Amino acid sequence: MAHKYFIYKGMQFPRLDYSLEVLSYVENEFQVRDDDVFNITYPKSGTNWMLEILSLIRCGGDPSWVRSVLNWERAPWVENVPGLEVALKYPPPRLLCSHLPVQLFPKSLQRSKAKIIYTLRCPKDVLVSLYHFSKLVHLFRDPGSLDSFLEDFLSGNLPYGSWFDHVTGWMGLKGKENFFSITYEELQQDPWDSVRRICHFLGKELSEEQVAAVVENASFQSMKGNKMSNFSQLRDEYMKHQHGGLLRKGICGDWRNHLSEAQSQRFDTVYRERMQGLGMTFPWD
Template sequence: MEKSRKTFVNKVDQMLAAASSMHRDELLFSYKGILYPAAVYSPEVFQALESFEARSDDVILAGYPKTGTNWLSQILSDLVAISQKKTPGSESSVKAEEVEELPYLEVGDAEKYERMSKYPSPRFMVTHLRPENLPKSIFKNRVKILLLIRNPKDVATSLYHFYNDVTTLPSYETWDDFFTDFVAKKTAWGSYFEYLSEWNKYADQENIMTITYEEVKENPALAVKTIATFFGIPLTEEELQLVVERCSFQSMKKNSEKTHGEFGNVLFRKGCVGDWKNLFTEDQSKKIDNAFEEHMAGTKLGKKLKYDLYCKA
């Protein structure tokens, strides 16, 4: 196993182990009105993050949990490796300086950002945070951000399974119980509709590109090509095919134990569109429809989601 992946897996395993000894009521904490998993995040790191100095050539992936951020992380990591004239997946594509860090900007320790200041460009990072909770330097320096969104019913469905499969989050006895908390903003990372609404304020900026889970699923090659163009990374046809092959759900699930340890089985569950139809009642479906109308109807991100296509039975 690549040294960096081994370090990544060890850190994830430590978080899972820490959470397994915590009481259900201790698993989440609130920071600026939003709940987060206590074994993964900390107020001290959030505070330290505020002074993080972003570079204009950083590569950032932003997405609410279970919108496909691990999938797109694979694509972007490979593209960054190609931009550095390295072969994705090879030992040479691993930067020794980045061995100790997790890719999530807001996860780690408070000294993480001092270490990151010594990394060569381009630095790749992922975030689940809303724009108002990100360091101001990201927007001041006009860092390019790939914003990943997914239809809200599949997000809720995937998040429910995630809650019940991972020790860092409190499990639910029934889907109905989870759904009630999801719409009441009582689940980790806060309201998905508020997340979308906040990011919609930035959707017209040239340094932000929005892509949906569904369009990547429909045409991975086109998605990879579009993302590479946005970040200014030239690709040969051979490199394009390599990235597409490595980012397929089947390939990532097959390699998940090597890349993510035991956590891999949780992350790569189905990778499909429309799984919400297996859980949602008609009443629950209408509640999400109403929430979408209230928060996202007529907005740029709302149109991008193609709600009627993916969220109407």
């Protein structure tokens, strides 16, 4: 049932909360507005952290909104059934989330000035985080062994497809004035500067006190303790809460605690092959 997927345009999606009709509607009919702000990531790349940061920037660092409204209602995922319902009723300006690759994203984006914030993360950390996440949620099938999951990740045999295709697709928009990219590693290393840069991109200048409030209220500890942000309110049909929480570690480089030397080398070989044409370097390179 929930662990099975269906295929839309060659890509796997969970049956739980997703449908061919909604994906087709989002791609072809969903109207992106000029004042929309999209938080876009490949799964497990810092989506909820960025969602929290954007929610707090919107409120000038005041945490009352993030402590009173569930994060998936503050910034719904447009591509699933309940998320689309919220997005269509959302008063402007909308804050929206998506894991969709660029080729399945609403076509109306091309005619709009909507702002895209794209967060990337070291793919080895994404792999490890996604492996643990897949054991927790009913959306995804059991990941099996780390060895077999590694092969699924490298081949793109997962919901939302290949990390490599996702990143190269979205980073193709780099240089456009409504596109901003940042890495999880930059957010970790200097959250104050990261928040200032995001504010500048959004055209929302905050005082240093407000920036500090955003950083503090979007910290891992703050989010872990906030039931509106830690997914503890997700119903049991979606998540095995007894096996752990969604916010697991929130650190960089955790892959070193999980991948063997052979697995790491196997990953590096495919990474070099797939990323050589991009002409970009990342903090993890």
